[in-house]
Amino acid sequence: MRITENLLNKQALKDIQYVLKRYSDLSSQLTSGKKVRYPSDNAAVATRISNLDSRIREIERYKTNVEMAKNYVNMYDSSIQEISTVFLRIKELAVRGSNGSLNNDDRMAISEELNKINTHLVSIANTQISGNYIFGGAQNNSPVVSDDFKILTPSEANLRQKISIGSQEVVYGLTVYDVFVTDSGASAFGIINRLSQAIGSGTSEAIQQELGNIDEIQSKALNSLAKVGGTQRLLDMTSNRMEEFNIFSTEFLSNEADADIAQVIMDLSIQQSVLQAALQAAGNIIPPTLADFL
Template identity: 25%
Template sequence: MRVTQGMLNNSMLHNLRQNNAEMHRSMEQLSTGKKINRPSDDPVVAMRGVDYRSELSKVEQFERNMSEVRSWMDTSDDAMNEAGQSLHRVRELVLQANNDTYEDEERANMASEVKEITNHLKEIANSKVNNRYIFNGQNTVEPRFDADGELIEDNINNDAVMIEVSDGVKVRANIDASNAFSEDLFESLDGIVSALENGDLEEDADDGDATLNEYIGQLDNHFQSLVNERADLGARMNRIDLIENRLTQQNVTTSDLLSKNEDADIAEVIMNLQMQENVHRSSLAAGARILQPTLMDFLR
């Protein structure tokens, strides 16, 4: 085959373009830190990257959901702890009042304190997280009690709020407010106030209402319901800790796989770039030798 000067020129230019393309790719890898910067660079790596990113996105969403669940549970636990202390104080007052040594005025002061505690419990029952009521079931946009402390019958909801925290795994974020902040609880508190104001001791109650001594038993039942609900919440919080640890590990593992799949080995890229620069210089030098001589070269 006859090799012409034009063929030599075209071959040289083709090789120079390839060298330039390789250098451009290496410089792009060096500047971005990625093996590939477009799917065409390596379709297999690109597809794996899509899968890893999709998995990482899911894990991060579950972690955000977990943060929401954690906020609900922590707030619920603190609220029930505060409610338990409030009920304990009411029980102390009832025990004190159920004693003939206290005057009517003293019992009236106790009634005022129980009223304030009742109002406080209603405020707790209207607790919010991220502007959502956490003790009103799935009706998170409306409170259980209005501004006057009256129970809003149409708003009451005790349904479970389920939030997905892993593939196919949902946990209940709220508590059953019918156990922790039941209507019976507030009826008992109102009855205690009435008994304190009317002096309904065990031995002289004659109006058919419960006596202070009987209210002690009711308070114990309400307190136990609160304890049971808090224990159930505690069990779910322990499970949340386990799921949270697993999500953290999944995040680390998936991020590591994504990095190994896409991140460039900078040392290797620099070495390749240096080799390509050497090849490029050699190509230019060789090309300069085979370029067709000009008329001036023949006239020398």
Template identity: 25%
Template structure:
């Protein structure tokens, strides 16, 4: 096959263009720190990168969900802890009121404090987080207690799903209940407080009947006494604590997943600088050699050609 001058020129220019392309790609990698700057550079790396970024986006969303879950659980625990502390004070007041030596004025003072504690517990039942009532089941837009004619509050009669749980997804396919339906618990406590108040306001009721409200082994428990209510509060707090521990474990798991996916994304896309620099230097040397050899092979003028 006859090799002409135009063939030499064409081959040299084509090879030089390829060399420029390789150096341009390596320069882009060194500048951006990534193996690819567009999906067409390496579709496999691009598709894997999309998957890793999708996983990181899910991790970010689950992290936000866990912040919400912790907010609900912490608030529920703190609220029930307040109610538990109030139950201790109610016990002290009932023990004091059960003493037969109290005057009507003494009983009236105790009654007033009991009524204030009852209102405080109702306010706790209406605890609101970012516009959501945490003890109203799935009726998060409605308070647990609503005002009634003549003063005071009662359980909201419009709560249709007050015993339902509010679930939040905290991992792939894993949901956790973040609320504590409080309708039954707060209603029972509210009724018990009302009964104690009525006993204190009735002069015909003696200390023994008030003592029965204490509950426990030594009294005739009626399942609506102070001991029973306090135990129910502690049971609810124990349940919240278990869910808090579960969220904490899932947070650790999510943190490990984030670290692993971030490493996979880095290994998939990040350029190996030592390797890229070595290839860049090698390609520059080859390119310069090609330019030098090409200048000698290809004659630049007719005089050089016929000499």
């Protein structure tokens, strides 16, 4: 095949354009720190980067939800442990109050302490996180128990809070009915109130009846505490798993998206030499014009 001067000129210009394009790409990587800035740079890599970035943002949302749930569960744990301690004290007072040899002043002192304990339990039941009542179930924007020991959360709001992590649902919430109400529907606040009145009046039969209710409500609180412990472990494992995935994905994304600056600088230096050689070769091929002699 006959190689014409025009063909040589076109090939020389094509070589220069290729080198300039490569030089421009490397300069862009150096200034941006990224291998790919636009999908047109490398469609396959751009798609992988986009998918990874979306997945990392999704994991961050899940992590936020898990941390929020852990805050609630930790608060449940400390609240129920305090409740369990309070119930032990109530049983001590009930046993003392059932002693028929107590005088009226002794009975009234026990009754008064029980009233104070009941008020303290109300404050625990109305515990809040960021303005939300943790035992409020589906109605967590208003107090759970009133100052006169009445449960304000309706039974239809007895729904436990949960979070979604992909296709998995984790139930982490507890309601006032899980911790402060017996299976027969008696509230801890009513039990303590009746116990206080029974001790104040010296009614032994009523004291024994309420002692049985205290045992039941204490058992329910301990069962709730065990559930909280299981939920804590599940959330911790989930959080650790997501953290590991996040680290792996972030490293993988960096490998895909971030430019190796040292390598880019070296490649730029090489391309500068290649460009100079291409321009010199083209100068030898392309014939001079009148402008070269002016």
